Amino acid sequence: NAGVTQTPKFQVLKTGQSMTLQCAQDMNHNSMYWYRQDPGMGLRLIYYSASEGTTDKGEVPNGYNVSRLNKREFSLRLESAAPSQTSVYFCASNHRDGYTFGSGTRLTVV
Amino acid sequence: RKEVEQDPGPFNVPEGATVAFNCTYSNSASQSFFWYRQDCRKEPKLLMSVYSSGNEDGRFTAQLNRASQYISLLIRDSKLSDSATYLCVPHSNSGYALNFGKGTSLLVTP
Numbered sequence: 001n002a003g004v005t006q007t008p009k010f011q012v013l014k015t016g017q018s019m020t021l022q023c024a025q026d027m028n029h030n031s032m033y034w035y036r037q038d039p040g041m042g043l044r045l046i047y048y049s050a051s052e053g054t055t056d057k058g059e060v061p062n063g064y065n066v067s068r069l070n071k072r073e074f075s076l077r078l079e080s081a082a083p084s085q086t087s088v089y090f091c092a093s094n095h096r097d098g099y100t101f102g103s104g105t106r107l108t109v110v
Numbered sequence: 111r112k113e114v115e116q117d118p119g120p121f122n123v124p125e126g127a128t129v130a131f132n133c134t135y136s137n138s139a140s141q142s143f144f145w146y147r148q149d150c151r152k153e154p155k156l157l158m159s160v161y162s163s164g165n166e167d168g169r170f171t172a173q174l175n176r177a178s179q180y181i182s183l184l185i186r187d188s189k190l191s192d193s194a195t196y197l198c199v200p201h202s203n204s205g206y207a208l209n210f211g212k213g214t215s216l217l218v219t220p
Binding site for chain 2: 044
Protein backbone atom coordinates (compact mmCIF):
# COMPACT_ATOMS: atom_id res chain seq x y z
CA ASN A 1 0.00 0.00 0.00
CA ALA A 2 1.21 3.50 -0.80
CA GLY A 3 2.27 5.56 2.13
CA VAL A 4 5.04 6.51 4.53
CA THR A 5 7.19 3.84 6.14
CA GLN A 6 9.21 4.49 9.28
CA THR A 7 11.77 2.29 10.97
CA PRO A 8 12.28 1.29 13.68
CA LYS A 9 8.92 1.30 15.47
CA PHE A 10 10.48 1.15 18.94
CA GLN A 11 13.95 1.96 20.24
CA VAL A 12 15.63 2.31 23.61
CA LEU A 13 18.90 4.22 23.73
CA LYS A 14 21.35 5.03 26.45
CA THR A 15 22.28 8.66 26.98
CA GLY A 16 25.03 9.61 24.54
CA GLN A 17 24.29 6.91 21.98
CA SER A 18 23.51 7.79 18.41
CA MET A 19 20.92 6.46 16.01
CA THR A 20 19.20 7.21 12.74
CA LEU A 21 15.46 7.04 12.17
CA GLN A 22 14.59 6.06 8.64
CA CYS A 23 11.64 7.27 6.60
CA ALA A 24 10.56 6.52 3.05
CA GLN A 25 7.51 7.51 1.01
CA ASP A 26 6.31 6.13 -2.29
CA MET A 27 3.82 8.83 -3.23
CA ASN A 28 6.29 10.96 -5.19
CA HIS A 29 5.78 13.89 -2.78
CA ASN A 30 8.34 16.67 -2.85
CA SER A 31 8.01 17.68 0.81
CA MET A 32 8.90 15.56 3.80
CA TYR A 33 8.91 16.31 7.53
CA TRP A 34 9.96 15.07 10.92
CA TYR A 35 7.77 15.84 13.92
CA ARG A 36 8.03 14.84 17.56
CA GLN A 37 5.11 14.41 19.91
CA ASP A 38 5.52 14.40 23.68
CA PRO A 39 2.82 13.06 26.02
CA GLY A 40 -0.23 15.31 26.08
CA MET A 41 1.29 17.65 23.52
CA GLY A 42 0.80 18.42 19.87
CA LEU A 43 3.22 17.58 17.09
CA ARG A 44 6.20 19.92 16.78
CA LEU A 45 8.23 20.24 13.61
CA ILE A 46 11.89 19.26 13.94
CA TYR A 47 13.13 19.55 10.36
CA TYR A 48 11.60 19.55 6.94
CA SER A 49 12.68 19.15 3.34
CA ALA A 50 10.72 21.05 0.75
CA SER A 51 12.37 19.17 -2.09
CA GLU A 52 15.18 16.76 -2.80
CA GLY A 53 18.49 18.35 -1.84
CA THR A 54 17.09 20.92 0.59
CA THR A 55 16.50 20.80 4.32
CA ASP A 56 15.43 23.45 6.83
CA LYS A 57 14.98 23.76 10.55
CA GLY A 58 11.58 23.64 12.13
CA GLU A 59 10.48 24.62 15.62
CA VAL A 60 12.70 22.25 17.66
CA PRO A 61 15.84 21.30 15.65
CA ASN A 62 18.45 21.26 18.43
CA GLY A 63 20.08 17.88 18.90
CA TYR A 64 19.00 16.54 15.51
CA ASN A 65 20.33 16.34 11.97
CA VAL A 66 18.59 15.24 8.81
CA SER A 67 19.46 13.95 5.38
CA ARG A 68 17.25 13.98 2.31
CA LEU A 69 18.91 11.06 0.59
CA ASN A 70 16.69 11.19 -2.48
CA LYS A 71 13.09 12.05 -3.24
CA ARG A 72 11.80 9.00 -1.36
CA GLU A 73 13.93 9.01 1.77
CA PHE A 74 14.36 11.47 4.64
CA SER A 75 16.32 10.35 7.70
CA LEU A 76 16.61 11.87 11.16
CA ARG A 77 19.79 11.42 13.19
CA LEU A 78 20.40 11.83 16.89
CA GLU A 79 24.17 12.19 17.34
CA SER A 80 24.21 12.06 21.14
CA ALA A 81 20.85 11.08 22.58
CA ALA A 82 19.54 12.82 25.70
CA PRO A 83 16.60 11.88 27.96
CA SER A 84 14.81 15.03 26.74
CA GLN A 85 14.61 13.39 23.33
CA THR A 86 12.36 10.65 24.65
CA SER A 87 9.31 11.07 22.46
CA VAL A 88 7.29 9.67 19.60
CA TYR A 89 8.69 10.67 16.22
CA PHE A 90 6.52 10.93 13.14
CA CYS A 91 7.72 11.27 9.61
CA ALA A 92 5.33 12.75 7.07
CA SER A 93 5.13 13.78 3.46
CA ASN A 94 2.69 16.24 2.06
CA HIS A 95 0.98 17.38 -1.05
CA ARG A 96 -1.71 19.96 -1.60
CA ASP A 97 -4.19 17.35 -0.37
CA GLY A 98 -2.63 17.12 3.05
CA TYR A 99 -0.14 15.15 5.08
CA THR A 100 0.43 11.43 5.19
CA PHE A 101 2.16 10.21 8.31
CA GLY A 102 4.21 7.17 9.12
CA SER A 103 3.15 5.04 12.06
CA GLY A 104 5.77 6.58 14.34
CA THR A 105 8.91 5.62 16.22
CA ARG A 106 8.66 5.40 19.99
CA LEU A 107 12.06 6.37 21.34
CA THR A 108 13.11 6.14 24.96
CA VAL A 109 16.47 7.53 26.11
CA VAL A 110 17.59 6.28 29.50
CA ARG B 111 1.40 33.46 18.15
CA LYS B 112 0.07 29.99 17.48
CA GLU B 113 -1.10 29.16 14.00
CA VAL B 114 -4.34 27.70 15.32
CA GLU B 115 -6.26 27.65 18.57
CA GLN B 116 -8.56 24.85 19.59
CA ASP B 117 -10.48 24.09 22.75
CA PRO B 118 -8.63 21.03 24.07
CA GLY B 119 -11.77 19.63 25.69
CA PRO B 120 -12.40 16.87 26.49
CA PHE B 121 -15.83 16.88 24.93
CA ASN B 122 -17.83 14.06 26.47
CA VAL B 123 -20.95 13.25 24.45
CA PRO B 124 -23.38 10.31 24.39
CA GLU B 125 -23.69 8.07 21.37
CA GLY B 126 -25.96 9.59 18.76
CA ALA B 127 -25.30 13.17 19.78
CA THR B 128 -24.19 15.96 17.50
CA VAL B 129 -20.97 17.71 18.46
CA ALA B 130 -19.12 20.66 16.96
CA PHE B 131 -15.55 21.87 17.34
CA ASN B 132 -14.16 25.22 16.35
CA CYS B 133 -10.66 26.15 15.33
CA THR B 134 -9.45 29.74 14.97
CA TYR B 135 -6.43 30.54 12.83
CA SER B 136 -4.09 33.51 12.81
CA ASN B 137 -2.71 33.59 9.26
CA SER B 138 -5.25 35.16 6.95
CA ALA B 139 -3.17 33.96 3.97
CA SER B 140 -3.90 30.31 4.70
CA GLN B 141 -5.44 28.85 1.57
CA SER B 142 -6.86 25.61 2.81
CA PHE B 143 -7.38 23.65 5.96
CA PHE B 144 -7.45 20.07 7.06
CA TRP B 145 -9.04 18.17 9.88
CA TYR B 146 -7.07 15.18 11.13
CA ARG B 147 -8.03 12.64 13.74
CA GLN B 148 -5.47 11.08 15.99
CA ASP B 149 -6.17 7.98 18.04
CA CYS B 150 -4.20 7.39 21.20
CA ARG B 151 -0.57 6.53 20.43
CA LYS B 152 -1.24 6.48 16.69
CA GLU B 153 -0.33 8.74 13.80
CA PRO B 154 -2.72 11.52 12.69
CA LYS B 155 -4.89 10.56 9.77
CA LEU B 156 -6.56 12.92 7.35
CA LEU B 157 -10.28 13.23 8.02
CA MET B 158 -11.26 15.90 5.55
CA SER B 159 -10.04 19.00 3.77
CA VAL B 160 -11.63 22.42 3.48
CA TYR B 161 -10.68 24.44 0.43
CA SER B 162 -13.45 26.98 0.13
CA SER B 163 -16.61 27.45 2.10
CA GLY B 164 -16.97 23.91 3.34
CA ASN B 165 -16.99 20.19 2.83
CA GLU B 166 -19.31 17.35 3.81
CA ASP B 167 -18.54 13.65 4.04
CA GLY B 168 -21.20 11.45 5.54
CA ARG B 169 -21.69 12.38 9.18
CA PHE B 170 -18.90 14.96 9.07
CA THR B 171 -19.24 18.56 7.91
CA ALA B 172 -16.45 21.12 7.89
CA GLN B 173 -17.04 24.80 7.31
CA LEU B 174 -14.66 27.69 6.77
CA ASN B 175 -15.41 31.26 7.78
CA ARG B 176 -12.67 33.45 6.31
CA ALA B 177 -14.12 36.69 7.65
CA SER B 178 -13.90 35.46 11.24
CA GLN B 179 -10.90 33.19 10.57
CA TYR B 180 -12.28 29.98 11.97
CA ILE B 181 -13.01 26.47 10.78
CA SER B 182 -15.61 24.21 12.33
CA LEU B 183 -16.11 20.46 12.34
CA LEU B 184 -19.58 19.04 12.95
CA ILE B 185 -20.08 15.37 13.73
CA ARG B 186 -23.62 14.05 13.56
CA ASP B 187 -24.90 10.81 15.11
CA SER B 188 -21.68 10.27 17.10
CA LYS B 189 -20.29 6.74 17.27
CA LEU B 190 -18.08 5.23 19.95
CA SER B 191 -15.42 4.92 17.27
CA ASP B 192 -15.38 8.70 16.83
CA SER B 193 -13.55 9.00 20.16
CA ALA B 194 -10.20 10.55 19.26
CA THR B 195 -8.33 13.83 19.18
CA TYR B 196 -9.22 16.11 16.28
CA LEU B 197 -6.52 18.37 14.88
CA CYS B 198 -7.08 21.46 12.78
CA VAL B 199 -4.21 22.26 10.42
CA PRO B 200 -3.85 25.18 8.01
CA HIS B 201 -2.10 24.59 4.73
CA SER B 202 -0.29 27.86 4.19
CA ASN B 203 1.57 29.07 1.11
CA SER B 204 4.78 27.85 2.68
CA GLY B 205 3.31 24.39 2.50
CA TYR B 206 3.99 23.18 6.00
CA ALA B 207 2.71 23.42 9.54
CA LEU B 208 5.12 24.45 12.25
CA ASN B 209 3.11 22.56 14.79
CA PHE B 210 -0.20 20.78 14.90
CA GLY B 211 -1.35 21.91 18.30
CA LYS B 212 -2.92 19.65 20.90
CA GLY B 213 -6.23 19.37 19.10
CA THR B 214 -9.65 18.75 20.63
CA SER B 215 -10.30 15.55 22.52
CA LEU B 216 -13.64 13.82 21.95
CA LEU B 217 -15.00 10.96 24.05
CA VAL B 218 -18.22 9.36 22.91
CA THR B 219 -19.85 7.31 25.66
CA PRO B 220 -22.47 4.54 25.47
